[in-house]
Amino acid sequence: MIRLLLTFALFAVALPAAEDLHLGRSLEQWNKELKSGDRTERLLAARALGEMGVAGSAGALDALTAALANKDSAVRFWAAIALGEMGDRAAAAGAALEKALQDPTPEVRVWAAYALARQGRADESVPVLIEVLGDPERGARLQAVTALDQLGETGRPAAEAMQQAVSDDFDYVGRIARHALWALGERPCPYRSCD
Numbered sequence: 001m002i003r004l005l006l007t008f009a010l011f012a013v014a015l016p017a018a019e020d021l022h023l024g025r026s027l028e029q030w031n032k033e034l035k036s037g038d039r040t041e042r043l044l045a046a047r048a049l050g051e052m053g054v055a056g057s058a059g060a061l062d063a064l065t066a067a068l069a070n071k072d073s074a075v076r077f078w079a080a081i082a083l084g085e086m087g088d089r090a091a092a093a094g095a096a097l098e099k100a101l102q103d104p105t106p107e108v109r110v111w112a113a114y115a116l117a118r119q120g121r122a123d124e125s126v127p128v129l130i131e132v133l134g135d136p137e138r139g140a141r142l143q144a145v146t147a148l149d150q151l152g153e154t155g156r157p158a159a160e161a162m163q164q165a166v167s168d169d170f171d172y173v174g175r176i177a178r179h180a181l182w183a184l185g186e187r188p189c190p191y192r193s194c195d
Contacts, residue, residue: 022052031063034070046075050082053090061086065093068112073105080111084147087118094119101125106132106140114147122154130161138170145173149180159186 033045053060067079083090100112113125132144148155165177181188
């Protein structure tokens with residue numbers, strides 16, 4: 001009986017706890033994949049770490065914070081999204097998110113701003129979203145208006161910029177801007193006088 005208990009004890013120590021695994025891999029394994037030479041593996045790792053962070057996995061916050069400095073903009077993008085979904089639990093990533101507000105990729109700036117706004121730092125982050133609403137790249141504008149829509153009342157300082165986005169040449173941007181404005185109780189153009 002004692003041998004059996006010792007065998008189970010050794011086996012339990014040798015395997016990571018089930019709650020530490022995501023898609024069959026540990027946090028350490030996913031973190032290692034962020035440095036992979038294969039972009040698909042890096043992106044899968046970023047998404048998996050994000051899902052672990054949102055689920056409250058210990059250690060994911062550090063990995064996601066470090067991922068904001070990854071050479072791959074898509075990894076930085078997914079890290080910023082996950083940190084935004086973590087809300088106040090990602091407050092320790094504040095300095096890295098502030099730095100990401102200067103990222104050369106507008107989509108990374110958008111979701112870093114979203115993450116900071118979710119932490120109660122809208123004064124410094126909403127202006128970044130307003131700036132990206134004027135980006136020449138329509139995908140960046142779509143990301144910015146989506147983030148503002150998700151922020152709800154926190155995004156109210158961007159209401160005038162969203163009024164302008166209603167007439168964006170990319171129809172999806174206009175639709176989301178209208179939705180965000182209606183949710184704020186604002187009447188979007190053309191339902192009000194827009195000079």
